[in-house]
Amino acid sequence: MRLSLMWVGASLLTGYIGAERCKLCHRAVFESWQRTPHSSTGTVGVEAEERCLSCHTSDGAALRGVQCEACHGSGEDYWPAEVMIDPEKASMAGLIRPTEATCRRCHGSDEPDHAREFDMPPEAEWTRWVHSRKP
């Protein structure tokens, strides 16, 4: 089956809220993410096979690019400020703190069409490829 990748802002049915919502509080992180290739992975080609969507979208369907929730988990429950303010509460509400294993879900794939440039960068360069961190 072939699906069209469409930007719909947020995928309401799956509990994903979209990067635009995250930006309301995490503006600097959002802007640095926008400068990375992750923000545009879903814009390459207007059509893709279903198996591509797990890495080229955030929710496996509609959210374009590798947005915040692709690595941090769907934000439907943890986005309210009274939850996000406490790391433990946010974690219980589904916020994931990504590890190398999170990256390897896509970067370890043996997809034949993908060249070696999609391999994992060295650890020292991760921040540059994903987003900046809070000082």
Add this chain to the structure above:
Amino acid sequence: MGPLAETVSPPAFSFPDNLRFECTRCGDCCRGWRILLGPGELERLSALDWNGRVDRLVETKIVEGVSSHRGSHNVLARRPDGACVFLGAENQCQIHEHFGGEAKPLVCRLFPFGFLPVGDRIAVDVSFACRSISAGIGAPVSDRVPEWSKLAFDVDLEQGQRLYRFSKKYHVQGGLLWELEHEILGLVSDSSMSMFERVRAVAEFMRLGTTSDPRTDAARTLRQVMAKGIPKQIRERPAEGGMDKTQRAIFFHLMFLLLNPTPPELYRASGKARQKEVARRVQAANGYKFGKARPWLENRELTESYASVDAVRPGYLLSDSGDRLFEQYLSAKILGQRFLREGEGELPFVEAVPRLLVLYPMLLWTAKALASERGAKDVIEDDARGALRLLDRSYGEVRLSELPTKQRKAWQFVFMETGLETAATIDMLGA
């Protein structure tokens, strides 16, 4: 049907569904309890004429005055063996026999149920200390609703509008207390989790979801998110570790008080005899530390050691039916708010729930002790039901306020800060 049942016409009663009751005339509820009299009941009982009916009651003192920090109360007098003065030779109530059931104090007419007005409805407390309730025999509890509707006229419904203690800092209206209880009930009845996971989920909910003023919208959002998120996460995170030395001391101390409530003879004993008995009990309560010590149940020493109780497998209590049984029990305690009471006082909600959750590892241990006494290696349903009866008998009567200051602080710290419910359950499931 869900875990709760509610009547349609006012006043609405809320009670745990699927419980059964039929009085077996065992007389347990007429022995050892302190029966508080309501407004006007002292006068009504004093007016009963026993001449020509029961001679021994003509000159007998039928009411005693007791005082607590909330003031003085009248309670039914007890015989030297701890039984109610009105209890007859064959476990029949003399008031009921000679003047009809209506003449009895409200508490006696209601038992094993109790009415607690909360907001605009009446929560029904169900006592598992009753043999029929704990054994699950008789007609469905819902059959009692017509009778309750009549008795509700004797209840002061205005009480439901009072404020309840949420924590040291905040008080909440009955409606919000109701909401909080239902959030916890939702976790307790979530059958996608094992009972151990449910206990952990409630403990986490209390720790993370009740940190701010509960009346605000932000706190409500937080609670809703926690109630939804915690069950998802808790299944993925295995619990580790068991009780440390301090936790073990508190756990067994509390369990000893619940399983072996002080008999009235002890209060009446004097001098050396009393000291000797108290020392024996303290030693028994601390016996878990020593390999050869024997636990006590219902004020008697078992022939089994603590080690042999530990070796019994939880069996039935790990099955779906075992989970459902404890779910019914917890729901009854939550709806009946037994967990909010400490003697005649009131515990803050945030302190009461952790104490309520410790009843799960206590159930595990007590059921194992009963199985061990039968010489069995696995807990069966009868052990679990028997254990709930023993546990419920004095739950809510064990007052922190009466402990020595140092001990009280240790208890409070362990309950509030150390996750005793989880640590103890891991130990009790460990066999």
